[in-house]
Amino acid sequence: MELFDGRPVNTEGRLSREIRTYDFLDDLGIEYKRTDHEPADNMEACNEIDAVLGVLICKNLFLCNRQKTNFYLLMMPGDKKFKTKELSSQINSSRLSFAEPEDMLKYLDIEPGAVSIMGLMNDKDHGVQLLIDEDVLKGEYLGCHPCVCTSSLKIKTADVIERFLPATGHEYMTVHLVGED
Numbered sequence: 001m002e003l004f005d006g007r008p009v010n011t012e013g014r015l016s017r018e019i020r021t022y023d024f025l026d027d028l029g030i031e032y033k034r035t036d037h038e039p040a041d042n043m044e045a046c047n048e049i050d051a052v053l054g055v056l057i058c059k060n061l062f063l064c065n066r067q068k069t070n071f072y073l074l075m076m077p078g079d080k081k082f083k084t085k086e087l088s089s090q091i092n093s094s095r096l097s098f099a100e101p102e103d104m105l106k107y108l109d110i111e112p113g114a115v116s117i118m119g120l121m122n123d124k125d126h127g128v129q130l131l132i133d134e135d136v137l138k139g140e141y142l143g144c145h146p147c148v149c150t151s152s153l154k155i156k157t158a159d160v161i162e163r164f165l166p167a168t169g170h171e172y173m174t175v176h177l178v179g180e181d
Helices: 016-027 043-053 084-091 101-108 117-122 134-138 157-168
Strands: 032-036 058-064 071-077 128-133 141-144 151-156 172-175
Touching: 016 117, 016 157, 032 043, 043 141, 043 151, 058 101, 058 141, 071 101, 071 117, 071 134, 084 128, 084 172, 101 117, 117 128, 117 141, 117 157, 128 134, 134 157, 134 172, 141 157, 151 157
Parallel strands: 071 128, 128 172
Antiparallel strands: 032 151, 058 071, 141 151
16 A cells, blocks of 8 residues: 555546545645555454554444434544444434445445545535544544545544535534443
């Protein structure tokens, strides 16, 4: 794996959702580093990507309530364990579960394995509430996918919070997750 500045020069064979991500970031003047890789389906592969980017890639979970009336995108450090009970009490939503792949496509234009904050640019109706663990906000950079699981980005956290999110019309709620047994 190699680290590149910005978008790929040759976009042949790349999905339009990935190219739209680069277009969106470029239009906002947000700088980012990128690496291309095979889909990361285990922690060893994730650790290799993290090492190339020099940042811990966020764990991004797409959740919903039992009635499927509220959808949430949770960003948390990749090394923390997720406990639904811990989050439910903070957002006043019981019975949280993972949303269905068709809901990911509908709201974020993302498929399983590629869930990312970048998908919020596709949520024009603001149907998804962004939740960010406080530890993610402490880092100077964050790692995420550009709406596909075969590339990863390194972006300044401040650029995501202060420029990307306002451009999408989304706000976020800070949550505190301990992630311990």
